[in-house]
Structure formats: C-alpha cells, structure tokens
Amino acid sequence: MPDKRDDGLRLGTDDYRATTDPGTTADLAGSLDLIVNVIPAGTDLDAYLGLLGLDGTLVSIGLRGQSLRIYEA
DSSP, X not given: OHHHHHHHHHTTOSOOOOTTSTTHHHHHTTOEXXXXXXXXXXXXXXXXXXXEEEEEEEEEOOOOSOOOOOOOO
C-alpha cells in the first residue's frame, strides 16, 4: 500500500516491502530484525515468523478476537 510505504519511509525505515508483492517472502526469509504487522485480523503469523532472523521481533497491532499460538523452542 503506497500510503503505508510513504509513512514508513518518512518515519525512518530502511526498506519497505508488502507481503502482497510476489517474491517478497522468498527474498526476505530469515533476514528481518523487526516486523510491524498492522493487519487487524486473519493474519498468517507463521508466514511472518519465517521472515524473522535470529532474535527478530514481531509486533502485531490490531489483533481482533483471534487467539495466538505460542511456540517454544
């Protein structure tokens, strides 16, 4: 979404990728330090977790009526 991209760049992000863009998941697998998820519901969190590198952080804003599965290593 262009408006989110513009906001992110204005706020100092190094890069912006949308999961709706083809190839994004494969290109970024295991490489991210931080993901800010602003999708309110129906998010495939497993897909996002696969993008995080070691000690990466996933921040979800706006989860609505959805339980989260917590995994322990």
